[in-house]
Amino acid sequence: MSSTFPIHFNFKPSSFLQQHSHVVVFSVKKSMNTAFNATRNPHGRYCYRRDTVRNPVLCSVSTRACSDDGEGEVFVTQEEASTSSRSSRSNDGYVALFVRMLGLDNDPRDREQAVVALWKYSLGGKQYVDNIMKFRGTINLTLNLLKSESDSTCEAAAGLLRMVSSFNVYRDTVGETGAIEEITGLLRRYSLSPDVKEQSLCILWNLSVDEKLRARIANSELLPILIKFLEDDNVKVRESAGGVLANLALSQSNHKIMVEAGVIPNLAKILNTEVVESKVVRKEARNALLELTKDEYNRILVMEEGLVLVPLVGAAAYKSFRPALYSWPSLPDGTKIEQGSKGPSRYGASELLLGLNIRDRNLDLEEAKMNVVVGRTRQQFLARIGAIEMEDGNKSNSEEGTSSQGFTLLPWMDAIARLVLILELEDELAITRAAQSIADASFNEHMRFSFMQAGAIKHLIRLINHPSDAVRSAVILALYRLSISDGVCLKIEAEGVLYPLVYLLKQSESATSQGLIEMIVNMLSRILDPNKEMKSKFYDGPLNGSKKGMNTTAIPTSDGNETIAQESSSSTDGRELVEPTVLNRLVDILKKSDLDLQRKAASILEFIAASEPCVEQIISADIESGLEAVFQQKPLTEKGYGIDDEKPELQSLELEEAGQAVSAASRLLAKLLDYDLFRQSINSLHFTKLLRAALMSSIPLHNKDWVAACLVKLSSLSGPNLDLENPVNIEVTLYETIPRLIEQIKSSFSPEVQEAAVLELNRIISEGLVDSTQAVAAEGAIFPLVKVLETGTERAVEASLTILYNLSMNSENHAAIIAAGAVPVLRRIVLSERSSWMRALRLLRTLPT
Known part of the structure; x- marks a missing residue:
């Protein structure tokens, strides 16, 4: 608990029994080197004056008292004086006098001086506070003084409540007497002195240790006030406001209201600012944000403010970091920087100065590259001198040989450099946590591109073959998140990630966990995307006759411009992946895995099937049974799956995933049908039935495109058939063309x-296709067709009238048309x-109007 505060009161008890002309003097020493002298005048009033105290011996220090349950922080101020305990006990008898002077029937000046005396007396510690709390009503009378117009009275009253609430035994008493509401009203005043703000906020800081009281503070009108005080001119006020918010964040139930109040941008601003700020403010802001980031949504909000979660791995882990002591820094693309001195510092100071002053050099560098150099040299310098994590972690963690489970928050430039630095260490747990943090931080284009510029990709690829399964899983997850950007994905492929992934996929199931296999398939599906070449044609602009294809792509930079990233000279060929073990593993995924993995496995096999020499081996892997399992x-x-289910939202999601898997399998089947060897081996009639069932199912319409195309292609194997009475053509028209x-x-x-x-819909109906009008009505076409009559072109209006007339031949459609x-x-x-x-008149005559 908090330390004691010995304060010396010099009283002469006999003076109170003498006549009015006698003088009662007591002194209350303050850190401002003043004392109060009180005399009793003939009218019965006490007159006070403030005199200068010689040789002050009091000093102000900060101490912290923890609650009984170990949660939260209580901030109190201790003033020490060289006073004997006997003199202190002699003043206890006057506590009752000062408590009686707090009464509402006393003069305001007497009440003010009484609360000042009690406040200074309470600074002695718990035994002094116990003496005050023996008198019932002290808290209520003190709270009443918070309404005073005098700043000194409010400061003393708040100071007394601050001391009382710093002890667990009295915290509930202060909270239950309405202190939170009174302080709220006090802090809402337009003008308050910094001392009053500090004392009032420290009361809340103490009360917020209690979880029940946290909820009352967070649900009051205090949150906007606390946020505003984070920008106060007085550093003590900022520290106290940050401490209250940090304690409020300890209760997860408060997170939503705190986020809605806008606390994240204001706290993040404290950590992002380059201005020297109080360490207490920064610490409390970091603590509050770390608690908020335990929620995934809040974590994204914090990262959007430019802060990234970085694991604290302990100082011992950095001992394995061995950079070249006399290396000169280079840019991420390998460009060498001309040395300006012949003798670089042993600890990398010259590299640090170069990174910090790189803007002053005549180098034509992008903003992202300059940030990478600054962040990398700064973190390497801290690692070399052993100062890394000293501010973010505590002393015990720095001295431990094992990795800490804690996190810190760093601005994105330093965080990216720190995470890349951790990837170079030897500690498995540290590497795993760093890779997981990279995966979490790769939430937008800017962060993914920055990690690529910082050199994270080469380290992650190097770690794919790490013996630890946890490290491999975290590394592959990070690479998968990074590969969401097309340019970064090309960089990952160019660094040679494909072969380590394929090697892991070839391992037996006993050597490779199911979770790791899923991560590898996710990664391969991103790299081996069959649409990559088509995407590059759109993103790279019009072709100029040169062979561009997949070899280049446009990468947006941090300043909004674009740069061209070159892929490896030889593009990935499907033949390089064709091994029986890999193909068998992919086919097994089609047979046994969930819908999402089926879609990705089918996408990978489609990429491999683009190379004709691979088709024979794909057939040998029993691809037919894999496709059959998907369909x-x-x-x-x-039929009608999910329509009457009790959880329609879950069924809709499952239908969406099933549609994506079927669409990918249909594309694979259509690709394989291009080869005679596959057409001769497949059971066309069986797959025609499966595809027709998929076309009639309830999967989303946009997933039926490839099903219809594959079905038509499959039906044409027996020869061209343009007759609309062909069942396949009819079903494609009814279940894909008309809905589309x-x-x-x-x-x-x-x-x-x-x-x-x-016009196309009118053509289909006018040709007399069986059940076409019924299909049009069932798809809800009547309302949009009537709208076309008002807003469409003349040809569209004529075709719409014709369709509606054909629909009106069935009397069941009359009500919908009207x-x-x-x-x-x-x-x-x-x-x-x-x-x-x-035509409009003819339609009117058919309707019952």
């Missing part, structure tokens, strides 16, 4: 696209005698 998923074989056209009519903003869709508002629209067309007024 026989439960959402595809059960209706979706275009509903959602298209282009009159030309809408017109083309209406409900869509067709009647007044048709009347306007007839009265305006437009070119299509005869």
Whole structure:
């Protein structure tokens, strides 16, 4: 608990029994070197004056008292004086006098001086506070003084409450008497002295140690006030406000209201500023943000403010860091920097100065590269001199030989350099945690590109073959998150990541965990994306006749410009991946894994199938059974799956995932159908039935495109058949073409696209396709067709009238046509005698109007 505060009161008890002309003098020593002298005048009042104290012996120090449960922090001030305990005990008898002077019937000046005396007396420690708390009503009377217009009275009252609330035994008493509400009203005043703010905030700091009281503080009007005080001119006020917020963040139930109040940007500003700030403020801001980052959503909000979670691995882990002592720094792309001196510092000071002053040199560098040099040289310098983590971690963690489980928050430039530095260490736990932090921090393009510039990719790829399964999993996850950016993905591929991943995939299931296999498949599906070449054609601009393809891509830089990243000279060929073990593992994933992994495995096999020499080995791996397993998923074989389920949102998600897996498998099947060897080995009739069932299922419409294309291609193996009565063509029209056209009519903003869709739909219906009108009505086409009558082109209006007339032949559609508002629209067309007024009149006659 907090230390004691011995304060010397010099009283003459007999003076109180004498006449008015006698003088009672007591002194209360303060750190400002003043004392109070009190005399009793003939009118019965006490007159006080402030005199200068000679040879002051009091000093102010900061101590911390923890609550009983170890949570939170209590900040108190201790003033020590060379006073004997006997003199202190002699003053205990006057506590009752000063408590009585707090009464509401006393003069305000008497009440002020009484609370000042009690405040100074309480600084002696718990035994002095115990003497004060023996008198009931002391807290209520002190709280009443917080309403005073005098800053000195408010300061003394708040100071007394601060001391009382610093002890666990009295904390509930202070909280239950309405202290939080009174302090809220006090802090909302327009003008308050810094001392009053500090004392009031320290009361809240003490009370916020209690979890029950935290909820009351967070749910009050105090949060905006606390946030505002983070920018106060007085450093003590900022420290106290930060301490309260740090304690409030200890309760997870307060996180939502704190985030909504805007606490994250204000706390992050303290850690991001380059201005020298109080260590206490920075520590409390960091503690509060670290508690908030335990929630994944809040972690992203903190990282969006430019702060990144970095694991504290302990000073012992950095002993394995062995940079070249006399190396000269180079840029991430390998560009050498001309040396300006012949003797670089042993501890890297010259490199640090170069990094900090790189802007002053006549170098044409991008902003991202300059930030990388600054961050890297700064962190390496701290590691060399052994000062790294000294501010972020405590002494015990620095002295321990094992890695700490804690985290710190660093600005993104220093955080990226620190994480890359940890990847060069030998501690497995440190490497694992650093890779996980890189994965979490790779949430936007800027961060992924910065990690690439900082050289993280080469270290991560080097660690793929690490003997620890935890390290490999974390490293592959980090690479997968980084590869979301097309340019970074090309860099990862150029660094040679493919072969280590394939090697791990070839290992037996006993040597490679299922989770690691899933991560490898995720990574390979990103690198071996069959659409990569097509994407590069769009992102790189129009082709100029040169062989560009997958070899280049545009990478956005931090300043918004673009730079071209070159891929390796030889693009990845599917033949390099064809090994029986790899293919068998991929086919097994198609048979047994979940829908998402099935989609990714099918994508990888599609990439491999682009090379004709690989087809024979793919067939040998029993690819037919793998495709059959994908097309026989439960959402595809059960008609109306998920419609009447109790959890429609989960069923919708499963249908979406099933649709993606079926679409990827259909693309793979369509690719394999290009080869005679596969066409001769496949059971066409069986796969035609499976694809027809998938086409009629409830999977999303956009996933049926490749199913329909593959079905038509498969049906054409027996020879071209253009007859619409062919069951396959009919089903493709009913379950893919008609829904797609209706979706275009509903959602298209282009009159030309809408017109083309209406004309195509009219052609299908006019050709008399079986069940076509029923399919159009079932897909909800009546309402968008009526809308076309009002906003469409003339040709679209004519085609829409024809479709609606055909639909009106079935009386069951009359109610829907009238409900869509067709009647007044048709009347306007007839009265305006437009070119299509005869068709509108004919439709009106068929409706029951």
